[in-house]
Amino acid sequence: MSTACTFVLFGATGDLARRMLFPSLYFLHLEGFLAEEQKIVATSRSEREDAEFREAVREWVQERAGDRYDPDVFDAFAQRISYVSVDASEPQSFENLAQHLKAYCQDEIVFYLSTSPSIFGAVCQGLKANGLSKAPNRIVVEKPIGSDLASNIEINETVAEAFSEDRTFRIDHYLGKETVQNLIALRFGNRIFEPLWNAQAIESVQITIAETVGAEGRGGYYDEYGAIRDMVQNHLLQLVCLVAMEPPTSLSADSVRNEKVKVLKSLAPITPENVEHKTVRGQYEGGYAEQGAPASSYKEDVENEDSDTESYVAIAAEVENWRWAGVPFYLETGKRMAERNTQIVIRFREVPHSIFGAETNPNELIINLQPEERITLQIMNKKPGLTAEGMPLQELGLNLSLAEHHTARRRIAYEQLILDALNDNPALFVQRDEQEAAWRWIDGIIDAWQARGMRPKSYRSGGTGPSSKHSLTERNGHSWYE
Ligand SMILES: NC(=O)C1=CN([C@@H]2O[C@H](COP(=O)(O)OP(=O)(O)OC[C@H]3O[C@@H](n4cnc5c(N)ncnc54)[C@H](OP(=O)(O)O)[C@@H]3O)[C@@H](O)[C@H]2O)C=CC1
Ligand SMILES: O=C1O[C@H](COP(=O)(O)O)[C@@H](O)[C@H](O)[C@H]1O
Numbered sequence: 446m447s448t449a450c451t452f453v454l455f456g457a458t459g460d461l462a463r464r465m466l467f468p469s470l471y472f473l474h475l476e477g478f479l480a481e482e483q484k485i486v487a488t489s490r491s492e493r494e495d496a497e498f499r500e501a502v503r504e505w506v507q508e509r510a511g512d513r514y515d516p517d518v519f520d521a522f523a524q525r526i527s528y529v530s531v532d533a534s535e536p537q538s539f540e541n542l543a544q545h546l547k548a549y550c551q552d553e554i555v556f557y558l559s560t561s562p563s564i565f566g567a568v569c570q571g572l573k574a575n576g577l578s579k580a581p582n583r584i585v586v587e588k589p590i591g592s593d594l595a596s597n598i599e600i601n602e603t604v605a606e607a608f609s610e611d612r613t614f615r616i617d618h619y620l621g622k623e624t625v626q627n628l629i630a631l632r633f634g635n636r637i638f639e640p641l642w643n644a645q646a647i648e649s650v651q652i653t654i655a656e657t658v659g660a661e662g663r664g665g666y667y668d669e670y671g672a673i674r675d676m677v678q679n680h681l682l683q684l685v686c687l688v689a690m691e692p693p694t695s696l697s698a699d700s701v702r703n704e705k706v707k708v709l710k711s712l713a714p715i716t717p718e719n720v721e722h723k724t725v726r727g728q729y730e731g732g733y734a735e736q737g738a739p740a741s742s743y744k745e746d747v748e749n750e751d752s753d754t755e756s757y758v759a760i761a762a763e764v765e766n767w768r769w770a771g772v773p774f775y776l777e778t779g780k781r782m783a784e785r786n787t788q789i790v791i792r793f794r795e796v797p798h799s800i801f802g803a804e805t806n807p808n809e810l811i812i813n814l815q816p817e818e819r820i821t822l823q824i825m826n827k828k829p830g831l832t833a834e835g836m837p838l839q840e841l842g843l844n845l846s847l848a849e850h851h852t853a854r855r856r857i858a859y860e861q862l863i864l865d866a867l868n869d870n871p872a873l874f875v876q877r878d879e880q881e882a883a884w885r886w887i888d889g890i891i892d893a894w895q896a897r898g899m900r901p902k903s904y905r906s907g908g909t910g911p912s913s914k915h916s917l918t919e920r921n922g923h924s925w926y927e
Contacts, residue, residue, distance in 0.1 A: 447473070447867035449480035451550035453542075455531070455568055456559035457487035458501075460663075461587065465618075466559060467502050468509035469859040474522040475513065478864055484550045488531040488542065498528040513854070531571075533564040539571030546577065555866050557585040562600055565590075569607035578607035585614040585866045585874075588679055592670060593891070594884040601877055614866050615875040619680040621858030624814040626873075627847075628687045628789075629701075631812070631820070639692070641793065643768045648807060649923050651775040651790040652684050655782035659729065659739060659906070660756060664747035671754040676778040678887045682709065683875075685774060688789060689764045698872040702879060709882035713763040720893035722920060727757030727911040728901035729781040739906070743781075755901040756780045759914045760890070761921070773921055777914070781906040787814040790926040802835045809926065811842075818847040 452470070456462055473479050487498060502523065507514045529545045531538040546554065556572065558565055565586060572578045586604060591597030604613055619625050632638055641647070654676060660667040667675060686705035693700035715723050731742030743756050757779030764774060791810040799805050809823040821842040828837040865873055893899075902911035909927060918924050 447478055447480050447483060447864055448553065448869065449482040450553035450555055450867055451484045451486060451546065452863070452867065453486045453488065453546070453554055453556045454559060455488050455533075455557065456587075457498075457528070458489040458491065459559055461559045462487075463505040464509065465857055465859045466557070466863070467505050469857045469863055471506045471510060471519065471522055472513070472857065472860055473864060474525070475515070475518055478860075479525070479867075483525060483867075485526045486542075486545065486550065487526060487528045490530060490532045492530045493528050495527050499523040499526055502526060509857075533560070533567040533571060536571055536574065539575045539577075542571075543575040543577055554582040555585060556582065557863075557866070559587050562586070562590055565600055566603035569604050573607040580609070580612060581869070582608075583612035583614060583866065583869065584608045585616060585862075587616050589670060589674060590615060590880060591884065592674055594881060594888050597880060597884045601880075610877055611871070613877070614871055615877075615880060616862060617679045617683050617875050618858040618862065619683050620873040620875075621860070621862040622814065623856060623861075624787075624818045624847075625684070625687065626861075627818070628684075628812065628814075629696075632687075633692055644770050644772045646793055647772055647791055648794045649773050649775060649792045649918075649921070650688060651788075651792070651926055652681060652688070652777070653786065653788050653790075654681060654684075654778040655784065655786045656778075656780050657782060657785050657907075659741070659746050659781045660743060661739070661741065661746040664749075667756075668747040668749055668752055668754050672756055672758045672778055672780070673887060673890060677758055677760070677776065678883050679875075681776050681778055682883045682886075684789065685712075685762070685764070685776065686879075688791075689769055689774070691768070696872065698870070698874075701872060702876045706876065706879045706882055707766075708764060709879060709886065711764045711766045711769075712882075712886045713765045714886065715760070715762075715890045715893055717893045717896035720890065720897055720899065723761045723917070724890060724894070724899075725757075725759040725911055725914045725917055726755035726894065726899060726901040727759075727779060727904045727914075728752070728754070729756050729779075729906045730903045732906060739781075742906070753900055757782075757901070757904060757910050759910065759917055761917050773918075773923065775918055775923070775925065777910065777925070779904075779910050783907055783909055785816055788812065788926075789814070792923075792926070801838055803838065805838060806840045811926070818851075820845045820847070 470485060503519055529542050531542050558568055590600050686708045689708045690704040693704045728743045731740055744750050744752050759777040762774040762776055789812040793808040795807050796805055805825045811821045813819040821844050823840055823842050825838045826841050828839045862873060902913055904911040
């Protein structure tokens with residue numbers, strides 16, 4: 446059950462609000478997680494009546510909830526919602542909002558900014574000027590916060606003028622995913638992994654986030670950001686943190702986030718001297734429609750014939766500390782890939798000496814995060830049957846398909862994050878120093894690309910990325926797990 450506070454959503458007519466935020470709030474209501482007094486105040490620029498806006502929300506929820514949409518439950522949910530028009534560029538709008546909140550709502554307020562970061566500053570100033578930014582009120586801000594370290598600092602400074610760090614909740618929706626949190630349970634809820642979780646036993650780590658969707662629909666934003674800013678700076682690096690961090694002393698927000706930031710600060714800088722060996726940029730070509738994938742190219746999707754932005758990136762990263770010295774972390778993310786798949790592969794070292802007269806395959810721990818949640822440990826077994834000599838081996842997987850054990854509906858990541866923000870629990874949100882360390886590393890890569898004039902290589906839509914990605918791993922005698 447959430448603390449009874451008011452949830453004020455900026456950007457309530459936007460794509461994220463429609464597809465994720467209102468359906469998440471509905472599910473929280475449906476399952477009894479919202480306090481009875483909980484109010485939701487929706488804002489965007491246009492003028493709308495409450496009733497009209499609630500009907501719009503009904504459609505969005507219906508579309509997402511499918512057979513979990515219940516008209517009576519929705520009617521009760523809709524009673525929580527009111528609508529106020531606020532244009533961030535007009536300070537007067539915030540007075541209207543303040544009056545509405547005074548008349549209608551609880552004392553404690555959570556503001557959620559699901560808008561372009563370009564108006565975060567104006568919103569924070571408007572809230573502050575009307576006495577709405579005082580404790581215990583807090584603010585949730587969507588990604589991306591900036592497009593480099595300098596703009597990240599600038600936006601964070603503006604937010605900090607109104608909301609202190611402990612009342613600023615930076616979203617990375619991957620941290621709200623059940624499967625991503627399960628990584629913490631896997632590592633620290635089991636004794637067996639820790640003694641092997643280091644460079645002595647592990648040869649390499651691979652983290653892949655492959656998507657089948659392209660940049661269509663968000664072309665303007667995406668073409669400015671590209672895969673490195675859109676996915677690596679946040680989601681991929683958060684996964685690196687959870688795999689590589691030291692055991693936190695507790696699950697408290699400070700313990701976990703302080704361990705994560707140490708990982709980010711340990712990432713070996715990528716420089717103009719090594720960038721061509723350590724990174725690959727790619728951009729999808731058109732075609733491939735015969736196999737069901739859209740036929741458009743990246744350039745067509747973003748409507749920019751001259752675009753040099755990457756829709757794919759692969760990086761051979763290193764975490765320079767005692768635990769991980771010499772272990773490459775192969776990171777990869779791309780749009781319009783063959784299949785949607787988020788996966789972590791921990792490849793262990795070979796046995797030191799084989800007694801079988803043949804090579805054994807190194808063990809691999811494969812953690813599938815989405816679309817299916819599965820953990821597989823590849824191990825060597827004896828091939829069944831009589832043998833005249835030696836012992837032939839085969840590789841088989843110990844398989845844990847979590848779908849078979851979980852009967853609960855798969856939640857939208859935002860459900861957990863909204864609930865945590867309402868309950869003032871920042872553990873699954875990103876600290877300012879974490880974000881700055883991540884941007885510092887990413888800026889280094891982008892500067893190195895520019896210094897070397899590294900343009901994206903093209904790759905087939907519906908494929909596995911540019912062929913040059915293989916040199917990245919082969920250079921170390923490794924190969925991608927595909
Ligand atoms: N969409 C997605 O899948 C994802 C989005 N995000 C992030 O979430 C945020 C929102 O994204 P998205 O929903 O796609 O964006 P949209 O462009 O779809 O929506 C933007 C919202 O902001 C409102 N808005 C724009 N200007 C003003 C203003 N001056 N004052 C008040 N409100 C304003 C718009 O309302 P109106 O036009 O009616 O004024 C609209 O409700 C962005 O930071 C994005 O990067 C993050 C991850 C995924
Ligand atoms: O933040 C973003 O994430 C999505 C991928 O999220 P997922 O939950 O579907 O894995 C990505 O498509 C989008 O470009 C990016 O902005």
